[in-house]
Amino acid sequence: MNKDRTYMKLLLYVFGFLLLWEWLLPLEQITKTSQIHYFIIFVVFSIILIFLGTPWFISWPVKSGFILIFLYLIFREANEPIVVWLPRFGTEIQLNISLLASKNWTELSPGFRSLLFFLLLWQITYLLRFWLTIRKRIFIFYMMTIFYVALLDTFTEYEANRAIVRIVIIGFALLGILFFQRVLEKEQIKDASGLMKQWMFPLTSMIILSVLAGYISPKAAPVWPDPVPYIKSKSTTDKTANPGISKIGYGVDDSQLGGPFISDDRVVFEVTSSSRQYWKIETKDVYTGKGWITSEQSAPMKRFEYGETFLMDEHMRNEGELTKASFQFEIQYPHIVRPYGFVSVTGNEGNGFLQYDPVLDKINSHTSDGTEARLKEYTVTYEKAAYSMKKLRGTTGLPDGEQYNQLQKRYTQLPAAFPERVKELAVEITKEEDNWFDKAKAIERHFQSGDFSYDQTRVAIPTGDEDYVEQFLFDTKRGYCDNFSSSMVTMLRSIGIPARWAKGYAPGNYREAADGEYRIYQVTNNEAHSWVEVYFPGLGWVPFEPTKGFNNPSSYVFDEAQSQASQTDPAAPPEKEAEKEEKETKEVIEEKEPSNTSNFTGIGLSKWIWSGALLLVVMGLGFAIFYSRRKRPFANKNEKNDDGTFIEAYELLLKRLDKRGFQRKTGQTLREYAAYIDRQLQTKEMSQLTQAYERIIYRGDDASTLTSEEKALWKTLMEKASGGEMSSN
Incomplete structure (x- = not known):
């Protein structure tokens, strides 16, 4: 023993x-x-x-x-x-x-x-x-x-x-x-x-x-990314001390992507605008298998002045509704942050000029003597971008011409050793679609499946001959915006659709309302973001968003309904058919899109609050269940149960005495334990009750033979054990 x-x-x-x-x-x-x-x-x-x-x-x-x-x-x-x-x-x-x-x-x-x-x-x-x-x-x-x-x-x-x-x-x-x-x-x-x-x-x-x-068992990918990665990292700035860990924010070197990063909630700028926008800085066009670099294109810089209209987006004719976005910068850069539909910049007239780099699709500010200028504030005028669904779905290729041939060659570039199975995956995903837009949406929706998860910390870096995109698509399936956007761009390129890698900032966090329809958004380094642009003739570069946890704020004009209505049902009212088509098209565009649109981590402030509240509720319920589990025997077996079986009542009394601190020692008989309790209470009630219990257990007496006095003993002891009259000495 x-x-x-x-x-x-x-x-x-x-x-x-x-x-x-x-x-x-x-x-x-x-x-x-x-x-x-x-x-x-x-x-x-x-x-x-x-x-x-x-x-x-x-x-x-x-x-x-x-x-x-x-x-x-x-x-x-x-x-x-x-x-x-x-x-x-x-x-x-x-x-x-x-x-x-x-x-x-x-x-x-x-x-x-x-x-x-x-x-x-x-x-x-x-x-x-x-x-x-x-x-x-x-x-x-x-x-x-x-x-x-x-x-x-x-x-x-x-x-x-x-x-x-x-x-x-x-x-x-x-x-x-x-x-x-x-x-x-x-x-x-x-x-x-x-x-x-x-x-x-x-x-x-x-x-x-x-x-x-x-x-x-199969395991679903996490719905939310880790909320605060690397809070206690050993080094937040020294990459030599912590190789492979980067600090999030805008940077110009994208040649080596992958690896974890440290969050940075420093405010870069606040912007007052009428709607949420992607705040674009530049694009990259050459994929190396490890990251993105800029091609050696010979395109002259284009100079323009503050306040001067400078149209870069092909779909614009300066006929749409104009609006403004006013920027206040805490961290200043020489580049101009802009929304889609850019028209002009004001705020530094007479003190310099602006220069557009067509290779990077990037605007930089300069002083009058040509040096870079870092502006504290400026206002961008832009035309609200809205892309024609008729043109989008009508695109199946590029027109003939040298200009389009060069564009096709430049923006379908892939490394010579690009993995064939990435192309095979893109072909499989898009095989049911017959136009560029639906093919792009099919690939975009592919990344919203449960196979992929958004993660800022447990992100691999390709080594040796590993391809960055292939590693993400088939091995890890875990990463952040650079993984998702690079994968979609290269998949589109592999099936002949011109695409490029865009970078800047996500819309940011809503702060407060401003005058009229304007709202103030705060953008931190955590909102540094990359996404996808696809070229459509007559529209230019159209943004797409494959990253899990982000939404594309672009608008679409549903202008293909009326022509289709005349072909399907000439008698149908055009406006009804248009509404039906718009609804169906929206369902295609929004299918499987995540609802969050707030910030770089994919979780907005309101969801943090609700998540914290939910966690507190769950913890409270857990403690309540545990507490009630401890108390349930006494709540369900109180003194009103003296007319039930005496055995159950006696065992309940033993449990309550144990809870009150009077543990029965190993090897101690019931009579010895009863004597111990009586010594504490200076009575003989426990011993008398124990004798009645032993008669039922060992002699087989019927509980109905118990006297009212013996039942009263149990009731009295239960009241003492519950009422705190006992103390161990």
């Missing part, structure tokens, strides 16, 4: 240590804590002392000695003897205690912090002993571990995928063994050797089957 219980106790401590280990594993990765192995050794040694039942007057000095030795090994200077280090460390402790008293917690020394951490682990190992061998309940610590690891996975670079699996296995094992021990104590079973084997087999089988089921 003792041997089996020793094995069970050993298992409990092993699993308890493994659960505690999950708290220590991430520390070296997410904090400046180093040499974690010393702390792990200390935990192992502390648990061994507890398992062996070492008395406190032996274990305390031994643990203290271990702490001093480990601190000496961690913080000693080169070849410094311990007799020299100890007085110095004593002085350091005195200094840090004074800092604690003055609440200067940030000034504490690393050595003193480590000492506090050792003491914390000391207390945690004591709590493990309390939970595992006294209370025999580990659920709270188990849930705390899951919550802790989930937080680290969400808000830091720590990857918890495997840790969660380990925690599930360890937790199930602990919960199962502890439940078995509680059953043994409740039933007063002393020889549990056979029962232990019978219990461990189904427990082990259940754990294995549960883990296998979770592993092989």
Whole structure:
């Protein structure tokens, strides 16, 4: 018997240590804590002392000695003897205690912090002993571990995928063994050797089957990206110290895409406009297999003045509705940020000029002497872009001519070693469509499937001969705007549709209303964004948005309905057919589009608020359920149940006494326990009630033979156990 219980106790401590280990594993990765192995050794040694039942007057000095030795090994200077280090460390402790008293917690020394951490682990190992061998309940610590690891996975670079699996296995094992021990104590079973084997087999089988089921089951991609990636990154600016991690924002070098980035919520500009827009800066036209560069085209720069009309978009005839967007910049650049339908820029007249680069499709500001100018504010006049559906769906190729031949060649460029299976995928996706617009929408919708997920942190970088797009489409299927937009551009190019890679900023976050129909939007570095442009003759470059979590703010003119109505039903009213066609076309365009349109992370401020509220509600419900689960036996089995079965009533009384702190010791008989309760209450009620219970259990007496006095004893004890009249001494 003792041997089996020793094995069970050993298992409990092993699993308890493994659960505690999950708290220590991430520390070296997410904090400046180093040499974690010393702390792990200390935990192992502390648990061994507890398992062996070492008395406190032996274990305390031994643990203290271990702490001093480990601190000496961690913080000693080169070849410094311990007799020299100890007085110095004593002085350091005195200094840090004074800092604690003055609440200067940030000034504490690393050595003193480590000492506090050792003491914390000391207390945690004591709590493990309390939970595992006294209370025999580990659920709270188990849930705390899951919550802790989930937080680290969400808000830091720590990857918890495997840790969660380990925690599930360890937790199930602990919960199962502890439940078995509680059953043994409740039933007063002393020889549990056979029962232990019978219990461990189904427990082990259940754990294995549960883990296998979770592993092989299909898993949906996350609906939302990680909210705050790399909050505690070791370096936010030094790329040499943290290779492969970039800081988000606008940059000119796009030759090597991929890898994680750090969020940056610094405000770049605020813009007052009548509607949400993509704020465009430039485009790139050459895909290298790793990123984007600019082709060596020989196109002269075009100079124009502030306030001068300069039409760049082919569909514009300066006949549409004009509106304005006014910019106030916190971070100033020499380029002009513009919406689609650009007409002119005002705000720096007489102090310089503007220059358009047709290769980059980019406008830069200059001073009068030709140097770059960084403007604090300016206003862009633009024509509200609205693209004709008739022209969009009517495009199946480019007209003849040298100009279009050059455009086709330039914007269908792909590397010589471009993966063939990317083209095969594009052909498969678009095989049912007969025009460029619907083919582009089919590819755009492909990225909205559950196979792809938006992620800013766990993003691979292609190495060797790996292609950036192929890696994303077929291997990782995880990334941010650069992955999605580059993939769509190259897929379109592979089937002969001219497309290019555009970059700038997403619409931004709504701040407040301005005069009339105007609204103020705030754009931060987090809104740095890339998207897709497809060329349509007569319309020019039309934006598309494949990135999951973003919407295309472009407008469409549904002008193909009337001609189709005359062909299908001459008698039908043109306006009714037009409404029907517009509705059907909108359904095609908006199919599977995500509803969010707010910012770079794909989650707007309002959704953050609702998400936080939902999380609080879920946590509140969880605690309420747990609390009610603890109280339910007493709520459903109160003193009104004295006319029910006496056995149930007596067992309920035992449970309530246990909850009040009067645990029945291992091996203690019911009569001994009843005498213990009577000594606390200075009565004989528990002993009398126990004798009645034993008559029913062992002699087979009928509960109906109980006297009203015996029933009253139970009722009185229940009231005392519930009313707080009892206290353990």
